[in-house]
Amino acid sequence: MKTFSPSVLNRAVVLIAEAIEKKKAMAGRDLGKHPEDGKPITVATGRFGPFVKHGKLYATLPKGTASEDVTLEQAVQLLAARAAKGGKGGKAKGAKALQPDAANDDAVKAPQKPAKKAAKKKAGAKKA
Numbered sequence: 001m002k003t004f005s006p007s008v009l010n011r012a013v014v015l016i017a018e019a020i021e022k023k024k025a026m027a028g029r030d031l032g033k034h035p036e037d038g039k040p041i042t043v044a045t046g047r048f049g050p051f052v053k054h055g056k057l058y059a060t061l062p063k064g065t066a067s068e069d070v071t072l073e074q075a076v077q078l079l080a081a082r083a084a085k086g087g088k089g090g091k092a093k094g095a096k097a098l099q100p101d102a103a104n105d106d107a108v109k110a111p112q113k114p115a116k117k118a119a120k121k122k123a124g125a126k127k128a
Contacts, residue, residue, distance in 0.1 A: 029043060041079070052078055
């Protein structure tokens, strides 16, 4: 069994504690409940900056706005603007993404494989 020096173990404990603190900071803080449905609204900082979240709806904060300064009313306005702009976001999944619209039937077609050519038969040697 390999033994580690106390300095290595102390450094490992410090790194684990920092990771836990970072995860807690990323989780965000609760602003309150949404006035319409009572679900919680949270504000957090993610990979691409600060945002507010309500259910599955995310709205980014404008540049220059600190996540600590956001109020419940501002968050509700941002979420309403995001819902009006494009809904819940996300990417289209599965076959729905490949289905063409009725108006663009000719413009959007699924790629087709080229037809296979018929194999030519070789002329065999005639027996005498």
